[in-house]
Amino acid sequence: MMLQRRFGMAFLVFSLSNFGLTLFAALITALVSPAAAGSGIPEVKAYLNGVDAPGIFTLRTLFVKTIGSVCAVSSSLLVGKTGPLVHTGACIASLLGQGGSKRYGLTWKWLRYFKNDRDRLDLVTCGSAAGIAAAFCAPVGGLLFALEEMASWWRSALVWRAFFTTAVVAIVLRALIDVCLSGKCGLFGKGGLIMYDVTSSNVAYHIVDVPPVLLLGMIGGLLGSLYNFFLEKVLRIYNLINEKGIAYKIVLACWISIFTSCLLFGLPWLASCRKFQCPPGHYNDLASLIFNTNDDAIKNLFSKGTDDEFQYSSIIIFFVTCYFLSILSYGIVAPAGLFVPVIVTGASYGRLVGMLIGSHSNLNHGLFAVLGAASFLGGSMRMTVSLCVILLELTNNLLLLPLMMVLLISKTLADAFKGNIYDLIMKAKGFPYLETHAEPYMRQLTVGDVVSGPLQLFHGIEKVANVVHVSRTTRHNGFPVIDEPPHSESPFLYGLILRAHLMELLKKKAFLSDPVPTDIDAFEQISAEDFMKRGSGMIEDIDLTEEEMEMFLDLHPFTNASPYTVVETMSLAKALILFREVGLRHLLRSPVVGILTRHDFMPEHVLALHPTLIRSRWKRLRLQFARLLKLF
């Protein structure tokens, strides 16, 4: 139609097909599985840290994420597919880890061996590594991504398992690419991998190339931090809109789609025709970037031997468009990644810098684009090693030195501002992510300083009515159990009981009529297998008579009598290390009985209790040292 100069019709077809695809993606996301919106990497990262966001690993989410991501990427929105691929991989892994999907009857019996917390975490880690490996055909990069960015706990055995996963992904992917290159997969064409156009494997770089590389790193750090800042603001505005209802969400997505279509269709008209390839069909350099898949745009930008192909104006327009359009596109209610938009944006300004420096450098513009992408990724995502290895694998092992320099500088510079993009999104979503290191002011506090709210505890032999009341009025998942006279000589912390186990006891009605310990009865009614079920009981589902409410429960046989315990004078930083390294959910405090959970260690909570610490000298000291150490 463009060739026939039927521009109006062409725009209509272009924008309507974009609109339809976006609408479909937004509809299934909003109606079927809202958890599938966005990148998915923050959710998976939080899950691996021990935060279980609702519905992120269901079969529905998997379905919506896959279909929705295909639609969103096809609809010309500037969104990526890497994040959704990571989420998809993690989803499949988690479904395998819970023995399939019970709800849809897809279960395998042999999968029950993996049905425990540790194996499920391992599987999800491997799944996320597989996602990156699939997006970039980078097996080692995927492994390192999982290790550097995703995993909160790591075992030596996991290295091999994750690498096995990513290697299988890479092998299958390469086989499929080979099939497609031989022309046997019809419309799918050559697939959407970003591969650098390499003919000679030796890239020579000299001392004169150092200043431009340093410059790129600095620009990347600044632009990346700014990107994160804008993205956070836009997400906050979008959240206000999205909270109003499903209709608002979908309208927002539609508007973004229409805006994108107009922009993409309109912008190429601004660029003048280049001397080559232009007549008869209004083909120009900006259109070659804009009217392409993102992957092909990256390929164009990364390719060498095309130093004369782009004009300054086109590259600048393209860069500005990508920068802001990707920020606007991310928050809509559809699966949307950030990796590819960031690479496109970074590559475009890298190319621009290369064009400005021109013949003063030995590097060609394609290499500048690669370095620009690295610097922008380093500035916004801060995952230096995995990015370096992914880019090395993408570009067939060129450029180790300049890539390292660019990433080091952009990361260091950007770290002076705020956290990385995924941490910002996690914070925006309110996930209580637990960092490895303790904040310096935590050394000034003891475990006794951070307890808030009235403590709920049970006695070894407790009245049923009391258990029901506490279960109804609190959302705690673990309760300390104490023994007091006359059942023991002095008050004594017996252990910790879980809410799920209490629910099971209430369900089985293993009650005593008198508050006297008789543990024989209890074990006859209840077996160990009853406690293996997960999330089996809600307090609201349990019906008890008046009479039963007046009876008693002997909690002793069902209490964990050797929970991890700390004294209340222990430094908070020390307790945090225990909590984090062992991967606990509840930490008991003695001799004044208390319970510590993840929330008690969150900086926001601690600082809210002790506002004077915010500006303490520890904080300032830390800032200075952190700068220094980050150089290494």
Next chain:
Amino acid sequence: MMLQRRFGMAFLVFSLSNFGLTLFAALITALVSPAAAGSGIPEVKAYLNGVDAPGIFTLRTLFVKTIGSVCAVSSSLLVGKTGPLVHTGACIASLLGQGGSKRYGLTWKWLRYFKNDRDRLDLVTCGSAAGIAAAFCAPVGGLLFALEEMASWWRSALVWRAFFTTAVVAIVLRALIDVCLSGKCGLFGKGGLIMYDVTSSNVAYHIVDVPPVLLLGMIGGLLGSLYNFFLEKVLRIYNLINEKGIAYKIVLACWISIFTSCLLFGLPWLASCRKFQCPPGHYNDLASLIFNTNDDAIKNLFSKGTDDEFQYSSIIIFFVTCYFLSILSYGIVAPAGLFVPVIVTGASYGRLVGMLIGSHSNLNHGLFAVLGAASFLGGSMRMTVSLCVILLELTNNLLLLPLMMVLLISKTLADAFKGNIYDLIMKAKGFPYLETHAEPYMRQLTVGDVVSGPLQLFHGIEKVANVVHVSRTTRHNGFPVIDEPPHSESPFLYGLILRAHLMELLKKKAFLSDPVPTDIDAFEQISAEDFMKRGSGMIEDIDLTEEEMEMFLDLHPFTNASPYTVVETMSLAKALILFREVGLRHLLRSPVVGILTRHDFMPEHVLALHPTLIRSRWKRLRLQFARLLKLF
């Protein structure tokens, strides 16, 4: 001389120069720093696990390791340089971490920022990664080696630091190679890197190549286990000899040198001349392998387009020689690595398999040699991912699929026998290495079950004579401190005090004349900095008068009042997780006071106390599952 047919003279020169170099290496190792003998990887691995073997990181060791390794490798002994390089890297890192060497006056003031346990561990980890990177010019392989094999604790920040280290190593190394390739480094020639001779980057492999690859994996697993078995036996015999004195050690090294010289000089006479390159100068294929550096031998074996170059007999002789000579050479008193001998041996039988299969496979013999090396490495060292990546980096990214298969099979098969080679050496040296996972029978035991020997504890206010007596009669590094009536209402575990702190107190003579707590005096005499010194006091160096012995020490202000504590009914497996993950040295037990150290968790200790567990059903169950899980 060989060309002039003066064979006797040639042998004399060959064997005497070998003898001299070996003698020198053995002498400096035995006299200056015995800790520099052997590979060094087991020592560094044990250090990173928390076992501090004496003298492994001194400036002397660094010196002896570097010089000795150069001499040993040059002296035609079949020993490697990778292990020594890893040890060297770790040594330099540790010296930086302790602020230089005090003994030789080489200290830097700014290094004191790294003078703490965590930074030192991090530095040593990075140093060991640098060693592997330097040996193979494999930055990612070095990183993964440190991660998979060396590190016992791992933080996300360490990924970047280790990669930065290895990348710098790789860049410097490449620059030096470039300089040497241009002929500017005289006798050093082309350097000893193993680089695969690649011209086309596409290696095609088909389904018919699967059986030979499987075969190689199986042979590698079996030969590798057998290699470990022989090596352990030989090391045991050598230990018996070496224990008798330095003279015995040196004589043993000299004998091995003479034996090696005879073998290497004599063997090429067995091989008949090949049709090419032979007359006039008795050059033959076996000599091309034997009279070369190991690195060049590997290069020859790995190279393609040389399918007709080697005879069956030569390869078989070479393989057998390498296999047994490397076992005999390792245990002598000189720096000696295992990596390169294992690669040479593996490559030779890989090539042999390739020759036997011949034209039935698409792979050339060079690739078979690479796969053979991988299988033998997998069978003896079991570090699958790092080996895979190192070999991928060595061979420029060919062969991902067959390498993975070979490593998977050889590792799985070999794991059915005994531990990996470094674990065997660590066990032979008696290092108490703490594994990540708890043995299954530990779930049947509680913390109370493993305490051995009489407990030494102190009271909050303790008699000086008592402190001196206990310090003299035990080697413990931590003691529980309890308060008893009349100082407290009931017996009460106050905390943990370290031997080093007790020594400092005795030195400062911060004594009380009466057993009454007055904490003001104590803090005036002693400041926090006094406790920062390390290993400052030996009990034998402290002189106390009779009068002082009758005085008292108030330990309260110097006791760690919030040590990690577990109840004695806690499962041993659970306590081990706490001990291992948090990286403790002492774990307190309550309410019956006790102390748990690394030795209490060692399987040997636990099984010695509870011999019935050795054949318990848990053990059998574990064996079955372990097999199954290792497939992943």
